[in-house]
Amino acid sequence: DKFPTFTLQTGDTDIAQGDKLGRIEFQAPDEGTGTDAVLVAAAIEARSEGDFSSSNNATSLAFGTGASESATEKMRIKSDGKVGIGLTPTVQFHVLSPSAQSIAKFAHPSSSTAAVNGGALVAIQNTNSTNGNQCSLVFNDSAGESSSGIFGFNTDHSSHEGFMKL
Numbered sequence: 001d002k003f004p005t006f007t008l009q010t011g012d013t014d015i016a017q018g019d020k021l022g023r024i025e026f027q028a029p030d031e032g033t034g035t036d037a038v039l040v041a042a043a044i045e046a047r048s049e050g051d052f053s054s055s056n057n058a059t060s061l062a063f064g065t066g067a068s069e070s071a072t073e074k075m076r077i078k079s080d081g082k083v084g085i086g087l088t089p090t091v092q093f094h095v096l097s098p099s100a101q102s103i104a105k106f107a108h109p110s111s112s113t114a115a116v117n118g119g120a121l122v123a124i125q126n127t128n129s130t131n132g133n134q135c136s137l138v139f140n141d142s143a144g145e146s147s148s149g150i151f152g153f154n155t156d157h158s159s160h161e162g163f164m165k166l
Contacts (some may be wrong), residue, residue, distance in 0.1 A: 003042070009022075017051055049079055058079040062076045104123070122138070124136075
C-alpha cells in the first residue's frame with residue numbers, strides 16, 4: 001500500500017527519559033477576542049518514557065485540552081497500552097475524576113435514561129453527597145432509576161460493611 005506519511009523527527013541524538021519527541025498544537029492566534037482565545041487550545045505530545053537504546057524506544061502520547069487556559073495534559077497513553085485520564089496510569093485503564101460525585105458512566109445512546117440520568121445505565125459514583133464517603137456501582141433501569149441494583153461501600157471506614165440493594 002502507498003499512502004502519505006507525516007513525520008515529526010527530533011534532532012536530538014541522545015533521548016533521555018522525559019524528552020519531548022514531538023508536539024502538535026492547535027491554536028487560533030488571530031482570534032479577535034484575544035486573551036484565552038489565542039492560547040493553545042489543544043495539543044498532542046510524544047514523550048520518552050526512558051532513555052532510548054538499541055532495544056528501547058518506549059514513548060507515551062499525551063493529549064491536552066484547554067478550558068480557560070493553555071492546553072494542559074488530560075489523557076495519556078503509555079507504551080504498554082495503559083490509558084490514564086487525569087493522571088499517569090498504573091493499571092490498564094486508570095481514571096482520576098476531578099468531581100467527587102461521578103467517576104464513570106457507561107450508556108447506550110438509545111437508552112430512555114438519557115433524559116433522566118445522562119444516559120447512564122451503569123455508573124461508578126459517590127452516592128453520599130453529604131460527606132462523600134460512599135462509593136457505589138449503580139445499575140439503572142430503563143427509567144433511569146437506580147432501583148435495579150446498587151453495590152457499594154463506605155470509604156471512610158466508619159463502618160466496615162458494604163451494602164447491596166437489589
